[in-house]
Amino acid sequence: xxxxxxxxxxxxxxFGQKGFEGTSVREIAAGAEVNLAMINYYFGSxxxxxxxxxxxxxxxxxxxxxxxxTNTSLSQMEKLDIVVDSYIERMFQNPQFHHLLHRELSLEHxxxxxxxxxxxxxxxxxxxxxxxxxxxGSGEFNNVDIELTIATxxxxxxxxxxxxxxxxxxxxxxxxxxxxxxxxxxxxxxEHLKNLLRSHLLKASPQKNKKNI
Amino acid sequence: xxxxxxxxxxxxxxFGQKGFEGTSVREIAAGAEVNLAMINYYFGSxxxxxxxxxxxxxxxxxxxxxxxxTNTSLSQMEKLDIVVDSYIERMFQNPQFHHLLHRELSLEHxxxxxxxxxxxxxxxxxxxxxxxxxxxGSGEFNNVDIELTIATxxxxxxxxxxxxxxxxxxxxxxxxxxxxxxxxxxxxxxEHLKNLLRSHLLKASPQKNKKNI
DNA sequence: TATATTTAATTAAACGTTTGTTTAATTTCA
DNA sequence: TGAAATTAAACAAACGTTTAATTAAATATA
Numbered sequence: 470x471x472x473x474x475x476x477x478x479x480x481x482x483x484f485g486q487k488g489f490e491g492t493s494v495r496e497i498a499a500g501a502e503v504n505l506a507m508i509n510y511y512f513g514s515x516x517x518x519x520x521x522x523x524x525x526x527x528x529x530x531x532x533x534x535x536x537x538x539t540n541t542s543l544s545q546m547e548k549l550d551i552v553v554d555s556y557i558e559r560m561f562q563n564p565q566f567h568h569l570l571h572r573e574l575s576l577e578h579x580x581x582x583x584x585x586x587x588x589x590x591x592x593x594x595x596x597x598x599x600x601x602x603x604x605x606g607s608g609e610f611n612n613v614d615i616e617l618t619i620a621t622x623x624x625x626x627x628x629x630x631x632x633x634x635x636x637x638x639x640x641x642x643x644x645x646x647x648x649x650x651x652x653x654x655x656x657x658x659x660e661h662l663k664n665l666l667r668s669h670l671l672k673a674s675p676q677k678n679k680k681n682i
Numbered sequence: 683x684x685x686x687x688x689x690x691x692x693x694x695x696x697f698g699q700k701g702f703e704g705t706s707v708r709e710i711a712a713g714a715e716v717n718l719a720m721i722n723y724y725f726g727s728x729x730x731x732x733x734x735x736x737x738x739x740x741x742x743x744x745x746x747x748x749x750x751x752t753n754t755s756l757s758q759m760e761k762l763d764i765v766v767d768s769y770i771e772r773m774f775q776n777p778q779f780h781h782l783l784h785r786e787l788s789l790e791h792x793x794x795x796x797x798x799x800x801x802x803x804x805x806x807x808x809x810x811x812x813x814x815x816x817x818x819g820s821g822e823f824n825n826v827d828i829e830l831t832i833a834t835x836x837x838x839x840x841x842x843x844x845x846x847x848x849x850x851x852x853x854x855x856x857x858x859x860x861x862x863x864x865x866x867x868x869x870x871x872x873e874h875l876k877n878l879l880r881s882h883l884l885k886a887s888p889q890k891n892k893k894n895i
Numbered sequence: 896t897a898t899a900t901t902t903a904a905t906t907a908a909a910c911g912t913t914t915g916t917t918t919a920a921t922t923t924c925a
Numbered sequence: 926t927g928a929a930a931t932t933a934a935a936c937a938a939a940c941g942t943t944t945a946a947t948t949a950a951a952t953a954t955a
Contacts, residue, residue, distance in 0.1 A: 488785075493941085514942080574845035578704060591848075616852050617842070634797065657830065658830065661827045665878070706914065723930080
């Protein structure tokens with residue numbers, strides 16, 4: 470792997486685990502097995518490195534739902550099913566990066582960094598909003614609170630996976646249970662959210678897809 | 683106010699805004715208008731101060747739903763309504779502290795601190811679980827995924843209020859909109875969650891409480 | 896192709912700050 | 926008079942960053 474890339478990936482993992490201020494440049498250098506000075510040589514400063522991490526790693530969730538919006542062969546509910554599974558998939562693939570993003574959003578310094586992250590997340594939000602809006606417009610969905618419905622979708626996943634310890638406690642799992650490696654948990658979250666969205670969005674009717682516990 | 687208390691409150695606000703490592707002891711001393719050495723005099727170390735903050739400030743959300751569980755004059759749905767409003771109220775009253783708690787949960791160092799925080803949050807989780815469980819047992823509720831339903835409830839609120847910037851963008855509000863000061867937002871979240879929980883938990887029937895936008 | 900020259904990459908060491916913490920002297924108050 | 930509270934100053938360690946010297950690679954010249 471390219472040396473710059475090694476540094477960025479190492480930094481992402483450490484920032485994700487211990488936060489920006491909680492991670493020293495020396496740790497990153499050691500983790501990436503490069504000389505300390507190489508980091509400033511390549512990135513200029515620790516803060517620039519952080520920006521590079523966000524820029525580089527956010528590529529894999531930038532505008533991922535945009536073509537889904539314009540798709541005409543799927544119902545809006547089917548689209549939301551895909552959104553659910555796709556978001557879960559990404560969360561499981563790179564939880565450290567999601568932790569990093571949401572943690573940075575909750576901090577009050579580095580406003581320009583917050584702004585950049587908010588813009589990245591907002592793009593996907595706008596896509597989801599369009600899907601729900603179309604569903605309401607066509608009569609497929611109930612007239613729900615669009616923004617908060619999306620907050621529920623994203624918030625459920627984030628909340629559950631923001632901490633291994635908390636997740637284990639909530640789900641009453643043993644210490645060797647790794648939520649980010651559990652295919653069963655993935656499916657469980659997926660099913661819960663799909664059920665939830667159906668009962669919330671679809672007009673009262675014989676409920677489908679209800680097979681729980 | 684007591685001097686120890688001033689330090690704890692100042693520390694909580696700064697930790698909440700800028701994180702533990704992002705806040706210096708000197709900043710806390712300046713904010714609390716006490717001499718730098720007083721902090722180590724009272725608390726021994728910065729980390730001890732952090733533990734004091736969590737311990738002291740978590741009093742106001744420790745076991746808040748426990749008597750609700752044993753209450754017999756309310757339906758389980760009515761209890762959940764109270765849970766929703768109560769949790770929103772606390773979140774709005776002290777968002778900094780919630781940020782601090784959830785941020786610390788997402789970090790991988792200081793495992794004993796994570797453990798302590800997880801235990802605090804778990805107590806309330808257990809209460810909510812009992813309420814939903816009772817509802818299912820009595821036939822009032824559908825046979826939903828209990829743990830994930832609670833994760834949805836808490837996760838929606840957390841996600842929406844974890845960042846002023848993100849909240850403004852999501853809700854398309856102007857820069858001078860302060861989500862933590864908006865009574866309207868409070869009511870909006872409350873109504874969304876109550877609707878959501880009703881459609882998810884209650885057996886299919888003419889839906890109540892549906893007055894949206 | 897072989898050699899000289901220039902540019903880029905890499906290194907160990909040191910830089911000046913800031914960090915959390917401690918000391919030792921002083922003040923406050925019971 | 927004695928214990929507790931408060932202070933300014935200093936402490937060593939860790940921090941992000943820079944320097945200056947060296948090695949590696951690329952380019953140009955013959």
